[in-house]
Amino acid sequence: MTATAESNKRPIRRALVSVYDKTGLEELARGLHEAGVELVSTGSTAGRIAAAGVPVTKVEELTGFPECLDGRVKTLHPKVHAGILADLRLEDHRQQLQELGVEPFDLVVVNLYPFRETVASGASPDECVEQIDIGGPSMVRAAAKNHPSVAVVTSPARYADVLAAVRDGGFDLATRKRLAAEAFQHTAAYDVAVASWFASSYAPVDASRFPDFLGATWERESTLRYGENPHQPAALYVDGAGEGLAQAEQLHGKEMSYNNYTDTDAARRAAYDHDEPCVAIIKHANPCGIAVGADVAEAHRKAHACDPLSAFGGVIAVNRPVSKEMAEQVAEIFTEVIVAPDYEDGALEALAKKKNIRVLKAPNGPSHPVEIKAIDGGALLQVTDRLQAEGDDPANWTLATGEALTAAELAELSFAWKACRAVKSNAILLAKDGASVGVGMGQVNRVDSAKLAVERAGAERAQGSYAASDAFFPFPDGLEILVEAGVKAVVQPGGSVRDELVVEAAKKAGITMYFTGTRHFFH
Numbered sequence: 381m382t383a384t385a386e387s388n389k390r391p392i393r394r395a396l397v398s399v400y401d402k403t404g405l406e407e408l409a410r411g412l413h414e415a416g417v418e419l420v421s422t423g424s425t426a427g428r429i430a431a432a433g434v435p436v437t438k439v440e441e442l443t444g445f446p447e448c449l450d451g452r453v454k455t456l457h458p459k460v461h462a463g464i465l466a467d468l469r470l471e472d473h474r475q476q477l478q479e480l481g482v483e484p485f486d487l488v489v490v491n492l493y494p495f496r497e498t499v500a501s502g503a504s505p506d507e508c509v510e511q512i513d514i515g516g517p518s519m520v521r522a523a524a525k526n527h528p529s530v531a532v533v534t535s536p537a538r539y540a541d542v543l544a545a546v547r548d549g550g551f552d553l554a555t556r557k558r559l560a561a562e563a564f565q566h567t568a569a570y571d572v573a574v575a576s577w578f579a580s581s582y583a584p585v586d587a588s589r590f591p592d593f594l595g596a597t598w599e600r601e602s603t604l605r606y607g608e609n610p611h612q613p614a615a616l617y618v619d620g621a622g623e624g625l626a627q628a629e630q631l632h633g634k635e636m637s638y639n640n641y642t643d644t645d646a647a648r649r650a651a652y653d654h655d656e657p658c659v660a661i662i663k664h665a666n667p668c669g670i671a672v673g674a675d676v677a678e679a680h681r682k683a684h685a686c687d688p689l690s691a692f693g694g695v696i697a698v699n700r701p702v703s704k705e706m707a708e709q710v711a712e713i714f715t716e717v718i719v720a721p722d723y724e725d726g727a728l729e730a731l732a733k734k735k736n737i738r739v740l741k742a743p744n745g746p747s748h749p750v751e752i753k754a755i756d757g758g759a760l761l762q763v764t765d766r767l768q769a770e771g772d773d774p775a776n777w778t779l780a781t782g783e784a785l786t787a788a789e790l791a792e793l794s795f796a797w798k799a800c801r802a803v804k805s806n807a808i809l810l811a812k813d814g815a816s817v818g819v820g821m822g823q824v825n826r827v828d829s830a831k832l833a834v835e836r837a838g839a840e841r842a843q844g845s846y847a848a849s850d851a852f853f854p855f856p857d858g859l860e861i862l863v864e865a866g867v868k869a870v871v872q873p874g875g876s877v878r879d880e881l882v883v884e885a886a887k888k889a890g891i892t893m894y895f896t897g898t899r900h901f902f903h
């Protein structure tokens with residue numbers, strides 16, 4: 381196709397309008413009519429247009445066939461589809477339309493039945509099925525295929541463009557192609573939603589919890605400066621749910637980077653594990669401090685004190701609104717990102733004194749029920765790891781050896797256990813007074829993780845601390861490092877074939893050890 385043909389505009393003389401969402405419909409109809417466009421429309425869409433005093437032809441008048449079967453058949457008729465699908469560049473198609481008495485459409489405006497919203501509302505299966513639009517996608521796909529002759533619009537957000545184009549001699553080919561691409565994205569996402577619902581809720585094929593078809597669609601929200609490294613192009617995509625980190629509102633600061641997003645994701649995961657006001661400070665997806673407090677300012681001081689060296693340039697997540705006091709503390713420290721459900725009076729102003737800090741507001745904690753990880757040639761899907769009623773509640777722990785802890789001591793050990801879940805495996809975390817004091821993360825053996833946790837805590841803080849291990853000790857050696865450092869109690873899943881040896885070492889040292897029966901690997 382030549383450059384001239386690319387820029388060809390096609391005047392809009394006849395439009396087919398069939399919309400479930402009637403937003404902006406009257407203005408659109410009026411504008412089209414004033415520009416001399418003839419309108420053809422379905423049942424209630426035609427009703428609304430006529431009520432606005434705009435002349436409109438009902439589809440039934442065009443087809444000579446009544447809308448029937450409760451709206452299941454309205455536009456599914458050759459007089460409609462031939463009018464959309466005729467390639468007007470071809471003499472033969474133009475000739476055939478004439479012989480058949482079919483007039484072509486230049487514009488198709490359709491939006492679909494709200495299938496996803498109906499499912500989300502908890503409607504019955506029959507009601508959901510009834511909301512699967514058949515005629516709408518057929519028209520959208522037909523018009524998008526035939527974009528050399530027809531412009532297609534699927535969202536009220538595009539109506540202003542339509543009215544501008546109508547006054548300006550129509551859409552050019554490049555724009556019709558873009559609209560067609562949008563239209564196919566729209567119907568593809570719609571069908572993925574239908575197919576996913578069928579596969580997982582309506583007609584699951586086997587007893588496993590996993591559907592045989594996994595459909596998901598994302599839309600590009602923004603292009604990022606680069607990915608994990610500067611030579612990796614990257615972009616942010618959002619899903620339709622609309623309430624996670626990807627949709628967080630940025631209140632201040634520089635553009636978020638790829639690494640900012642991954643660290644912020646890890647930070648939120650950590651902070652929202654705790655019921656009390658909690659602050660997690662993350663670097664490279666690992667906590668360099670995590671603490672609970674009477675309020676967020678105290679939690680932040682305690683989290684920062686864990687490892688002030690590493691907290692430089694960290695990412696902070698809070699599970700409560702940020703107070704002015706906390707914001708003033710944070711503004712003293714070089715921080716890449718802070719994310720919270722909200723900001724109290726004066727907090728944002730205090731943070732905004734720092735030009736570069738990115739301030740995000742994300743109203744809810746992480747809620748995604750499943751996690752997907754791309755691997756070469758495929759993807760792994762798992763139910764998201766969360767704290768469990770069994771295993772993560774100290775009431776269900778088993779005392780493996782030593783004195784039972786008091787309620788206050790058990791709360792300390794429970795904090796260590798939850799905080800340890802935020803640490804990349806192999807993870808050992810030492811805690812005191814509701815704050816991490818030493819974190820050993822990401823080592824390929826548990827002994828080194830224990831050594832790292834103890835070294836980071838320092839002798840004084842390790843003494844009398846509460847230790848958690850994300851998985852069992854395969855040998856007593858890792859535990860022995862903690863014993864030597866003087867920890868008061870240890871919590872771990874248990875379940876090693878050598879549990880007896882590990883328990884024996886704890887017993888010999890006179891410390892308390894609890895088994896959770898639950899493991900929290902995090903990779």
Ligand SMILES: NC(=O)c1ncn([C@@H]2O[C@H](COP(=O)(O)O)[C@@H](O)[C@H]2O)c1NC=O
Nearest residue numbers: 400422423424425452454455456514515516
């Ligand atoms: N069955 C059909 O022939 C048909 N043609 C158009 N629709 C849909 O009916 C709706 C508009 O209907 P109304 O104008 O009656 O509100 C649109 O969402 C459109 O996508 C249809 N409905 C469902 O398939």
